[in-house]
Structure formats: C-alpha cells, structure tokens
Amino acid sequence: MIPFGLAIAFVFSVGLYAKEYSISNLNPLSDVIDELKSLRQEVEENRKQILKQENELKTVKQELEEMKRHCQCGPNPDIEKSETGKNEVYSKTEKNINHIGGESRIKRIIPHTGQDGPVAFYAYMSTSMSNVGGHHTLLFDVIKTNAGNGFHSTSGVFMAPRSGFYVFTWTIRVYNTGQHSVELVVNGQGVGALYEHSGPGEDDMSSTTAVVYVNEGEDVFLRTKMDFNQGVIDTSVHGYSSFAGWKLN
Structure with a gap:
C-alpha cells in the first residue's frame, strides 16, 4: 500500500505537469490561427485581383466589339502572302477608322457627332435679289453640302436634326x-445680325458668325431686318451671298 503522503505528492506532480504541457501547446495553436488569418487575407486579395482583371477583360472585349462595328473590316488572305499585302490591309484599316463620322479632312472643323454622322450644310444664292423688304426670309437655292439633310432650299430654313451647339x-x-x-x-428669336453697305459704284461683302444652342426640330434661317434695307443683295461666281452651319457636339 502506497503511503498517503506519497500519493498526494504524485497527484500534485501530475497536475503540475499537465498544466505546463497545456500551456506549452498553446503557442503552436496560436501560430496556426495566425497563419490561417494570413491565408484568408491572401485569398481575399487574390479574389479582388481576379475581379479587377475580369472587369478589365470585359472592358477590352467591349472596346474590341466597338472597333469591329465601326471598322467593318475582316481578315484578309493577302496578309499572309507578302509584306505588301500587310501594308495594304493596314492602310485600308487606318482609312476606315479615320473616316468614322465623316471625311477626315472636315473632321477638324466638323467633329464626329455619334453613330448618325455629322450635321453640316452650305448653300448660296444663284441669282441676286432686288427690292428686298423687311423681315424677308432669304433663299439659298444652290446646296453644296447638306449632311444630315437639315437644310431646305425651297424655304431657306435649316431644321436641326439633333439638339446641340451649332456654328452658323x-x-x-x-x-x-x-x-x-x-x-x-x-x-x-433673333440671335445675331450683320450689316453691310456699299458706296456709289462699289461692290462690298461681309460675313459674320454665331454659336448657339439649338434644340432638335427648331428652325434656323436668315431674314432682313425691318430697317436698313435698300438695293440689291448681290451674288455671282466672283462672290456668293451664302449661308452655312454645322453641329459642334
């Protein structure tokens, strides 16, 4: 039979050992928890990066589709034949892109206004007008440009096909x-005016410009004012009385 004192000492020693063993095992467990937290953060960061890349990929796909719709150009078998074929295809593609929204030469002053193309007109009088009274709408019967079909030569009126800022x-x-x-x-409503006069035997002409916002469907035209109307409004191949306008945006 084990003495009572010895048994008590044994139990105390076992308890102390168990306590130290449990404490010593807390540190590895804490390390595991910290590592799991770090892994979770990395997973979350990776998920954000994947979402960002997916959004960028969608944007690139949309831009490619938009370019395909505008360019309307497909693969050319000549590309694989020679370097000359490659240059020709590249040249054609560049021309297609430059001509979106109108001719490349006029894009500098008539910006592209969307899928419907630019809005612009230019017309002049073919014959002189005499005995012009006040509030008389001027007619410009020779149309040289009418992109958007907004100008009507029979009435001298431009009807805006779309809202926006216009130069006249x-x-x-x-x-x-x-x-x-x-x-x-x-x-x-009158939004701009020009006054021109000439002396005896003289031939003079003047021009002016106005930039105004016009709503879709509104009429724009030129007319004489009630006063300061005398003589002929002249026009000829040496100098036309004319009317022009285009949409800025």
Missing part, C-alpha cells in the same frame, strides 16, 4: 449704294 456663318454682298441688315433667327 453667313455672307452678304451688296452693290452700288446698297445696304442691308440680315439677322439669324433661331426658333423665332
């Missing part, structure tokens, strides 16, 4: 003591 410019030529004041009318 007009030139009036007078002869031999003639004088005329011509105003730009937008939706029934």
